[in-house]
Amino acid sequence: MTVVGVLALQGDVPEHRAAFARVLGPDGVVLVRTARELARVDALVIPGGESTTISAMLDKGGLRQALVERIGRGLPVLGTCAGLIVLADRLEASPGGRDPTTLRALDITVRRNDFGRQRESFEAPVRVEGLRAPPFPGVFIRAPRILEVGRKATPFAWRDTEVVGVRAGTVWGLSFHPELSGDPRIAAAFLRTNVPGA
Ligand code: GLN
Numbered sequence: 001m002t003v004v005g006v007l008a009l010q011g012d013v014p015e016h017r018a019a020f021a022r023v024l025g026p027d028g029v030v031l032v033r034t035a036r037e038l039a040r041v042d043a044l045v046i047p048g049g050e051s052t053t054i055s056a057m058l059d060k061g062g063l064r065q066a067l068v069e070r071i072g073r074g075l076p077v078l079g080t081c082a083g084l085i086v087l088a089d090r091l092e093a094s095p096g097g098r099d100p101t102t103l104r105a106l107d108i109t110v111r112r113n114d115f116g117r118q119r120e121s122f123e124a125p126v127r128v129e130g131l132r133a134p135p136f137p138g139v140f141i142r143a144p145r146i147l148e149v150g151r152k153a154t155p156f157a158w159r160d161t162e163v164v165g166v167r168a169g170t171v172w173g174l175s176f177h178p179e180l181s182g183d184p185r186i187a188a189a190f191l192r193t194n195v196p197g198a
Contacts, residue, residue, distance in 0.1 A: 002191065002198040005032035005041030009057035011049020011082055012179060019179040019187045020045070024198070035066035043076035043170075043195050046083030048141065048177050051112065054086055055100030064103075071105050076170035076194035078187075084166075084173035085110055085144050092147060106173050107150030108166050114145035126164055126176060129156040130193075131185050138164065138176040146175060170194040 002024060006016045008031035020029045032038050044067075046054070058064040071077060079087040087106045091099045094112035115122075121142060125135035138159060146163050149155055157165025157174060165174045172194075178186040191198035 002028060002042050002195055003040060004029050004043045004045060005038065006045045006047060007032050009033065009061065010053045011047035012177070013047055015179040016045045016047050019184060022184045023188050023191060033061060035063055038063065038066055038070060043191070046077060046079040046086050048081035048083060051082040051085035052098055052100045054082055055102070068103060071103065071171065074170060076190070077105065077172070078190050079173045080177050080179065081141065081143060081175060084175055085112055087171060087173050089150065105171050106166060106168050107152035108146050108173070109148040110144045111147055112144050113142050115140060115143050118142055124159050127158050128165065128186065130189060136178070136186065137181040137183055139180045140176045143175045
């Protein structure tokens with residue numbers, strides 16, 4: 001049976017758990033806080049939240065090294081919003097912010113909070129390669145902006161002409177929150193594409 005882990009250090013963990021439970025059933029999703037729990041999962045979600053906190057807690061719990069190693073061995077990972085930031089190879093300094101140490105698993109340059117403050121959060125239709133109509137309802141909350149996509153990454157989601165989703169092998173990063181829209185198509189596509197037998 002396929003088991004997806006949701007990295008449960010900080011952020012919108014219950015929403016991700018519910019989104020994947022809709023696709024896999026409740027036993028198909030577990031929370032990951034330790035290297036031992038990480039070892040049991042077939043794929044991992046890094047949720048939205050606060051990337052500086054998530055990154056700091058990866059160090060505190062001793063999970064960073066185990067995660068870097070698993071990703072290096074091909075672990076499918078879906079990072080949304082703060083999760084995208086944590087996965088990025090490069091960060092441009094964000095307005096007024098400390099920036100986190102990242103996992104360097106996606107060949108992109110990102111700037112945190114680049115669409116403005118909380119009240120400038122918005123919803124917008126997103127075109128996702130491989131999904132049938134209608135467009136995906138994108139929820140953007142203090143979202144990061146993908147400033148540059150390097151040669152080792154491929155865009156696969158756009159808001160108008162702007163890239164809002166990128167993949168590199170089995171690592172997917174989105175600047176919006178699919179888990180908040182109630183639309184299971186991205187969770188289902190992530191599993192179908194990256195986890196054999198899911
Ligand atoms: N602004 C947050 C950060 O920089 C991300 C926001 C989110 O995940 N909704 O980490």
